[in-house]
Structures are given as C-alpha cells and as structure tokens.
Amino acid sequence: MTMVKIYGIKNCDTMRKARKWLDTHNVVYDFHDYKTQGIDAETLSRWADLISYEKLLNKNGTTFRKLPEAEKTDLTEVRAVILMQTYPSLIKRPVIEYKEKIETGFNPEKYAMIFS
Template sequence: MKPTLYGIKNCDTVRRARKDLAERGVDYRFHDFRAEGIEPTTISGWVDMLGIDQVLNRRGTTWRKLGQQVQDPTDVSALIALMAEHPSLIKRPVFQRDQQVQTGYPRAEAESRLAWFAGAEQPDSPPQQD
C-alpha cells in the first residue's frame, strides 16, 4: 500500500514536502483534507499514536479565529471533532506509512522524514514540528 501524505495543497510546508518527494521520485498518495475531508476516526488514530499536541495546530490562523469558548475544551474527543470540522487545525503535513504517522516537516529533519516515508526504518528521534 502506498504511503499517504495528508495536508492542504496551498500550505507552503505541504508544497515543500510534495516538491521534495517528487524530486526523490517517491510514490505516494496525496490526500487534501480540506478538499476531500477527513474522518474523525482517522484523526483519533493519529491522536492515539502521537498525542493531541502533535496533531492539533494551535499556532495557526484558524485556531486564533476560534472563540475562547471553543479553544477551552480539554476533552480530546471535542478537539478531534473540531479538527474534522476545520481540517486546517491539523498540523501539516501528516505522513502516514503503514500504521505509523509523523506530523510536520521541520527543515532539520527533512531528509530523515523523507527517507522514512519512502520506506526506510523509522528515525530514532520522536517526531518534531516546524
């Protein structure tokens, strides 16, 4: 099964990752979760693997535009539902290979992230964000 890169096609970081993958000839599927949507069960699986702080983007414009009442929930299921409703709240890109997931595309880890996504062993260090 092909690995899947999840993101939003207009996101600069996603565009950089897609360009780097194309330059390396990596065969993958792209899922634009703004255009195609994203199932809460998929997000829930990512949160189970990585934790809410590795999946929820609290630094973006969408988060800042939400009212304080929406931002306050500590209930993970409410946050997952919010991400499904507003996919731009998901940290991007999301790399999924087999049953493993990594979020973000930090420049310092780009090579190891791409190698892992293309089929190399998972890096020793935990996933990090930009």
C-alpha cells in the same frame, strides 16, 4: 515499496515543500487534501492514538487563534477531534502515513531518515 499517504491542504506552502521533497526523492505517495475531501473522525482518532491530539492540533495557526475562547480551553481528545474535523486547517501539515506510523510537519532531515 510501502505506499505513503500524505494529508494536507493543496495550496499550503509547507505541503508544497513536502510534496516536492517526496517527488525529488522518488517516494511514491497518495495525496489527500482534507480541505476539499474532508477527514473522518475515525482517522483523526487513530492519529491521536498514535501521536496524541496535542501533536496533531495546530495551535499556532490563524484558524486556532480565531476560535472562540470557550472552544480553545479545556480541550480533550474528543473535543479536539471534533474541532479538527470541523476545521481541517487545525490539523498540522503535512501528516504522512507510512508503515502503520504517522509523522506531522515537514523536516527534510526527518524525511531522509524515514525514506532512506
């Protein structure tokens, strides 16, 4: 079985749902808490290349809304990666890596298709 790596923040409600789904469906995974363990720019850039930084950056959360307006405007991939590395809460949760692909967010139907 291909190893799955799930990234997020331990105490996030969405993360709890995703990890519970994975556990219930016997999906073996490694969990990386980027709030406590950090996340490197290389990983964020690789993810942005795979799905685009727009899909990776959580613009709906409190952390993004609290940023100064100057940091939120005219975003580029490079600036977004720096912001996500500086403020890991800006990364959509969870991020799962599997078979050289990534997915963001938790959707039980999507997980069922991925891990069937």
